[in-house]
Amino acid sequence: QKEVEQNSGPLSVPEGAIASLNCTYSDRGSQSFFWYRQYSGKSPELIMSIYSNGDKEDGRFTAQLNKASQYVSLLIRDSQPSDSATYLCAALSGGYNKLIFGAGTRLAVHP
Amino acid sequence: DAGITQSPRHKVTETGTPVTLRCHQTENHRYMYWYRQDPGHGLRLIHYSYGVKDTDKGEVSDGYSVSRSKTEDFLLTLESATSSQTSVYFCAISVAVGDRGLNTEAFFGQGTRLTVV
Secondary structure (H helix, E strand, C coil): CCCECCCCHHHHHHCCEEEEEEEEECCCCCCEEEEEECCCCCCCCEEEEEEECEEEECCCCCEECCCCEEEEEEEEEECCCCCCCEEEEEECCCCCEEEEEEECCEEEEEC | CCCCEEEEEEEECCCCCCCEEEEECCCCCCCEEEEECCCCCCCEEEEEECCCEEECCCCCCCCCEEEECCCCEEEEEEEECHHHHHHEEEEEEEEEEECCCEEEEEEEECCEEEEEC
């Protein structure tokens, strides 16, 4: 069974701090990875995609991928209360562009 | 919202009744997916489609069927709803991205909250 694992949290950080979210995956054949943000009662929203080893930065977000360790992370700099949400890690796996999701990490940013 | 519309948005139904959820997209994307989301489980794939009349099962397909007779519509049917199918259902599409379209990203509809009583 191919899996994506995340710590469910909650991860609590103060406003202005760096939030670090982590994810591991089991399918060594996965080449594409994604972070989605989901507010309560809303649909998942794609915030970062990463396809190669290393870091990818977009505004306050940095995604990091280490294929040798099968590890993906998301850093959120200068965290804001509006970043409070559940963050879902996903890996492309098994053909037909199918995604396998982790259970999500709940992030709480407190003022 | 990537041109994805799910209907209905909310539904309450009785155990044993059939239920059909609709996903409609406006941009002729080939790949479409149905997921369910339950606390502690994240998003789990029910069925997916890779073209008109081309569908296959995901990891939690028991009790569900799908149909795709037109590119723009992907229907999910619960033949005889059970309480275990109370969930939030999301439709998604896969979109080619990047300079040569070699990578893909998935986008989700607004979701359907289904309660089986």
